[in-house]
Amino acid sequence: xxxxxxxxxxxxxxxxxxxxxxxxxxxxxxxxxxxxxxxxxxxxxxxxxxxxxxxxxxxxxxxxxxxxxxxxxxxxxxxxxxxxxxxxxxxxxxxxxxxxxxxxxxxxxxxxxxxxxxxxxxxxxxxxxxxxxxxxxxxxxxxxxxxxxxxxxxxx
Amino acid sequence: xxxxxxxxxxxxxxxxxxxxxxxxxxxxxxxxxxxxxxxxxxxxxxxxxxxxxxxxxxxxxxxxxxxxxxxxxxxxxxxxxxxxxxxxxxxxxxxxxxxxxxxxxxxxxxxxxxxxxxxxxxxxxxxxxxxxxxxxxxxxxxxxxxxxxxxxxxxxxxxxxxxxxxxxxxxxxxxxxxxxxxxxxxxxxxxxxxxxxxxxxxxxxxxxxxxxxxxxxxxxxxxxxxxxxxxxxxxxxxxxxxxxxxxxxxxxxxxxxxxxxxxx
Numbered sequence: 001x002x003x004x005x006x007x008x009x010x011x012x013x014x015x016x017x018x019x020x021x022x023x024x025x026x027x028x029x030x031x032x033x034x035x036x037x038x039x040x041x042x043x044x045x046x047x048x049x050x051x052x053x054x055x056x057x058x059x060x061x062x063x064x065x066x067x068x069x070x071x072x073x074x075x076x077x078x079x080x081x082x083x084x085x086x087x088x089x090x091x092x093x094x095x096x097x098x099x100x101x102x103x104x105x106x107x108x109x110x111x112x113x114x115x116x117x118x119x120x121x122x123x124x125x126x127x128x129x130x131x132x133x134x135x136x137x138x139x140x141x142x143x144x145x146x147x148x149x150x151x152x153x154x155x156x
Numbered sequence: 157x158x159x160x161x162x163x164x165x166x167x168x169x170x171x172x173x174x175x176x177x178x179x180x181x182x183x184x185x186x187x188x189x190x191x192x193x194x195x196x197x198x199x200x201x202x203x204x205x206x207x208x209x210x211x212x213x214x215x216x217x218x219x220x221x222x223x224x225x226x227x228x229x230x231x232x233x234x235x236x237x238x239x240x241x242x243x244x245x246x247x248x249x250x251x252x253x254x255x256x257x258x259x260x261x262x263x264x265x266x267x268x269x270x271x272x273x274x275x276x277x278x279x280x281x282x283x284x285x286x287x288x289x290x291x292x293x294x295x296x297x298x299x300x301x302x303x304x305x306x307x308x309x310x311x312x313x314x315x316x317x318x319x320x321x322x323x324x325x326x327x328x329x330x331x332x333x334x335x336x337x338x339x340x341x342x343x344x345x346x347x348x349x350x351x352x353x354x355x356x357x358x359x360x361x362x363x364x365x366x367x368x369x370x371x372x373x374x375x376x377x378x379x380x381x382x383x384x385x386x387x388x389x390x391x392x393x394x395x396x397x398x399x400x401x402x403x404x405x406x407x408x409x410x411x412x413x414x415x416x417x418x419x420x
Contacts, residue, residue, distance in 0.1 A: 006396075007199075008203060008206075008378070008382035008385070008386075009382065009386065011240050011241055012306045013241070013242075013246070013306065013310075013417065014306035014309060014310025014311070014417040014418075015310075015414075015417045017306065017310045017311060017417060018310050018417035018418065018419050019417075026311065027306050027307055027310070027311055027321075028321070029319040029320055029321055030319075030320045030321055031321060031372060032305070032306065032307070032319075032321035032372065053242055053414070054240060055396070055398055071397040073396075073397045073398045073399060074398075074399070075398050075399045075400075075401065075402070077401065077402055078413070078414055080402055080408055081408040082402035082408045084399035084400070084401075084402045085399060086397060086398060086399035086400075088397055096399055096400070097399075098399075098402045098403075098408075100408045101408075
């Protein structure tokens with residue numbers, strides 16, 4: 001299930017908008033609070049849940065470890081460098097975990113795209129992704145698989 | 157100019173009773189707008205249902221004294237200093253706008269009800285506070301609207317893009333700005349211009365107080381309630397199902413410094 005926002009807690013700070021890798025957390029134009037504009041495209045990465053300073057975002061945990069009727073919530077304390085998880089199962093059982101924050105600061109390992117050169121038209125039209133193949137640390141060209149190695153009976 | 161009571165100057169044109177009636181009408185509009193908002197959105201119903209649910213999972217039974225203490229702390233810290241917004245420019249801008257508005261409104265009511273006629277000598281402290289309130293409101297409000305609101309800061313929209321959520325802040329800024337302009341033009345003897353700004357001041361007041369149902373005006377009633385509920389939930393152990401604060405070494409993980417949300 002995709003993320004959702006508790007309106008009484010959200011103050012519209014924009015941290016979830018900033019961090020969402022799917023670019024689906026946006027600011028509602030009527031109430032200026034965060035909203036998931038495309039729940040189908042949410043991959044439940046918990047980035048916004050962890051980033052929210054007001055604990056205003058929630059998302060149901062994966063069904064394989066916690067069946068329906070439960071709650072999975074996160075408290076991120078940057079000053080301590082901790083991230084705490086609380087799982088409350090539907091039978092009332094609780095599990096608490098504390099882990100160190102391992103998130104890297106912005107720009108340290110994530111490329112600062114604003115400082116990179118813009119791709120030329122040929123690179124834009126190409127089927128390759130940005131910075132391929134150099135970004136993959138590959139010398140030369142991208143590896144390919146010859147059609148002969150495909151399974152017999154499967155036609156492309 | 158700051159010693160000018162614009163309402164007493166207006167008494168030649170409009171009777172004090174009409175001005176006082178206008179204030180009462182604005183208060184009634186706020187009450188009606190908030191009530192319709194509550195009925196339509198069912199937010200208060202949701203809020204109390206949620207609070208009841210949270211109470212069930214409480215681990216500590218709070219005494220009346222403990223509850224009062226939590227509420228007082230919330231009022232003094234969360235509400236009075238808008239602690240929800242964390243440390244930073246947004247909080248400073250909000251505090252400026254909030255206190256500016258409160259001073260502006262209270263002094264407006266005092267000036268209209270106590271010193272509405274031209275003959276009455278208005279204490280300079282009141283007129284100074286009225287002007288200061290309007291200026292502080294403008295300071296915090298324009299700072300927020302031009303630079304700090306999330307649409308501009310985190311979403312990279314231009315400052316001039318106006319959406320429905322701007323209705324409250326723009327109407328409030330219009331009230332303060334046109335109020336100041338009206339007072340200045342009246343003080344400078346620019347009669348035509350003073351009437352022009354007076355009309356704009358009245359219209360912006362009507363939009364601000366009459367548009368409660370469509371604007372974010374009612375957040376000033378809901379947010380304090382939500383802050384009290386949040387802190388009571390922390391105190392009684394229910395914590396809205398959140399995990400308790402970690403008992404960890406002083407520095408457990410990387411503990412990265414939170415950056416401004418503007419990596420668009």
